[in-house]
Amino acid sequence: MVNLGTNDASTSGDPGTPYRTAYLDFVRTLRKNYPDAFFILSIGPMLSDAPLIAIRGHIQAVIKTLAGEGDTKMSYLEFPTQDCGSEPPYPNCGCAWHPNAATNAKNGRPASGRGEEAASLVGTAG
16 A cells, blocks of 8 residues: 655645656556555545645546556555544644544554455545
């Protein structure tokens, strides 16, 4: 499972083409090193709104590009955006807006299966 992009988009918005290119190159490198692996390209629960839409688009474009090159052993998994609560100290989040133990446990369920099984819970990019 690859979960990259939260910090890239959370402070400055859409990281654009450089992010997409680096992500694509990274997954190609992973494929060279792990030719038989099934990859789940994911977005964690910390993004929402425009940053989430931007990272979602980049990851789905990477999957589409690689599928066009014949690499279909991957899928997309998007964890539900966490709800930190509306009042400080934001009891539903951990330190610095990271998921707390309850969010991690909830999100661990769809990701705990093997490759295709976990990915089938949310579908593939397309």
